[in-house]
Each structure stands twice: as structure tokens, then as C-alpha cells.
Amino acid sequence: MTVETGQISSRLLELQTIDDRIREVRDRVASFDPMLEEVDEPARQLEQEVEVTSNRVRELHLEERRLRLAVDEKRQRVHRLEERLNLVRTLREEAAVQAELGLVRRALDQEEVEFVSLLDQIAKFEDRLAAQREALEEAKSVVGPKRDEILAQQEAARADLATMELERGLFTSGIDQRYLSVYDALKRSGRRSSVTRMTANGACGVCFSLIPLQLQNEILTTAPLIRCEACGVIVTAPLPEEAEASPESANGG
Ligand SMILES: [Zn+2]
Incomplete structure (x- = not known):
């Protein structure tokens, strides 16, 4: 379950990269x-x-x-x-x-x-x-x-x-329609990013608002779809090497 949910938002992030390339070609x-x-x-x-x-x-x-x-x-x-x-x-x-x-x-x-x-x-x-x-x-x-x-x-x-x-x-076609429709709605709203990675110190990768600790934990572990409370973007786990590089204390703020 944890692994699966982690994959969803990172797949949405991958989809965003695909969409960025499509926009460039268009x-x-x-x-x-x-x-x-x-x-x-x-x-x-x-x-x-x-x-x-x-x-x-x-x-x-x-x-x-x-x-x-x-x-x-x-x-x-x-x-x-x-x-x-x-x-x-x-x-x-x-x-x-x-x-x-x-x-x-x-x-x-x-x-x-x-x-x-x-x-x-x-x-x-x-x-x-x-x-x-x-x-x-x-x-x-x-x-x-x-x-x-x-x-x-x-x-x-x-x-x-x-x-x-x-x-x-x-x-x-490999992504659950419910997640896809959240992504599509964010995209339609005209924002540049619909999905971002959480930074190593637990902030939204778009607006850099600090994400509450509990949500940070959910992003890193169980949550299927967490959105930044400040800007609404879907936040996914940082790249593994970034997470490792960050000291545990940074999450505390
Ligand atoms: Zn944000």
C-alpha cells in the first residue's frame, strides 16, 4: 500500500514532465x-x-x-x-x-x-x-x-x-482515474506546476511553505495524495538521495 501510494504521486510527477515536453513541442x-x-x-x-x-x-x-x-x-x-x-x-x-x-x-x-x-x-x-x-x-x-x-x-x-x-x-491508462482527475483539474487551472517534490527540509517544492510534520510523514509513507495547504500543488516524496542527505532535525524547522 505504502509503496503503491508513493508511486502514484511520483507517476503524476512523471506525467507532468511528459506534459511539459508536450507543451514545448506544441x-x-x-x-x-x-x-x-x-x-x-x-x-x-x-x-x-x-x-x-x-x-x-x-x-x-x-x-x-x-x-x-x-x-x-x-x-x-x-x-x-x-x-x-x-x-x-x-x-x-x-x-x-x-x-x-x-x-x-x-x-x-x-x-x-x-x-x-x-x-x-x-x-x-x-x-x-x-x-x-x-x-x-x-x-x-x-x-x-x-x-x-x-x-x-x-x-x-x-x-x-x-x-x-x-x-x-x-x-x-496505468494511473487511477481519481488521481488523474485531480492532476488534470490542477493543470486546467493554468498553474505551471501541478505536482512537485517535497524539499529535503519538508517544504513545498513550488511555494516553499513548510508542510506540517504529520503531512510530511504521510508524504514519505502512506498518503496517496497530499496537496500543499498553501498553494494546492500535489506534493510527492523527495528523491531518495535528497531525503538521505537531509539530517533528521531539518524536518523540525
Ligand atoms: Zn505550495
Whole structure:
């Protein structure tokens, strides 16, 4: 009985060590996520730039189509007015057609200038877009291997974690459920330690409050599960060599 109960809390202590390692590996798995984001960042920025520029190019092409139609329409008007000019019979009629022709030609000139500068702008933005796409492809080709490497490391850590969780399951299947639920509740409460060893001079290994003598004796001999009255942690017997090293009088305080 004594031996068995002694084993329970030391097994819980062992479980705590297993859980600490599991937490470390779980943190390691999570630590790759920001690394992935960081690696992806330059390509993501370039992607946004490409999107902005290609939207601009699309808008400019719409504007080009609109302006081309307007120019065509005015050229036709100029052509019709020129034909009419050949058919006028009075000076007054001629003056009227000339006046209208003058207006339309000026408008046409203006639109043709606009059209040329629009084509310039389109060419400029298309060059920019091509350069940005090239930079994006390059960034992606650089990112690819880095990304794969990080993903492989993360996958390895995940596999470690799965193995450790499996081993934990096997380990806890050998522990009485009642003790396990005390341990789990302590763990869920968010404390760093759920189980600790009593120090050589009879104090809690976490908060170092002195444990009453009777409880100290129970920890060393019969008690199945003793918790520190000050901080609530499960206290198990010190390592045998520590217990031996401590003089008997130290327990008295
Ligand atoms: Zn304590």
C-alpha cells in the first residue's frame, strides 16, 4: 500500500514532465506559423501591387475604348461637314458650316492629343505591371523552397507531438482515474506546476511553505495524495538521495 501510494504521486510527477515536453513541442508547432507568414510577406505585398496596377491598366483600356469611339465619331462628323461644304449654295450657309466644322475640328484635335497621351500612359502602366509580375514570380520562386522547408519542419514537429500524445495516453491508462482527475483539474487551472517534490527540509517544492510534520510523514509513507495547504500543488516524496542527505532535525524547522 505504502509503496503503491508513493508511486502514484511520483507517476503524476512523471506525467507532468511528459506534459511539459508536450507543451514545448506544441509551442514549436505553433512557432512555424509566424515564420510562414514572414516568408510569404514580400510576395503578398507584390501580389497587392500587381493587383492595383492591373486594375489601373483595365481602367485605362476602358477609357481608351471610350475615347477611340469619340474620336471616330468626330472624324465622321468632320468628313460629313466637309462634304456639305462642297454643296453649300450661299455664303451664309458656307459660313455656318465652316463655323461648325471649326468647332468639331478643335474638339477632335483635343481628343486626339488626349488619346496619344492616354496611349503613353497605358504603355507606362503595362511596363510597370510586367516588371511587378516578374518581381512577383521571382519572389515566389525564392519563397517556395524556404516555405517547403518550414512546412517540413512543422510537419515533423506535428508527428513528434502525435507520438508523444499517444505515449501519454498509454502512460495515463496505468494511473487511477481519481488521481488523474485531480492532476488534470490542477493543470486546467493554468498553474505551471501541478505536482512537485517535497524539499529535503519538508517544504513545498513550488511555494516553499513548510508542510506540517504529520503531512510530511504521510508524504514519505502512506498518503496517496497530499496537496500543499498553501498553494494546492500535489506534493510527492523527495528523491531518495535528497531525503538521505537531509539530517533528521531539518524536518523540525
Ligand atoms: Zn505550495
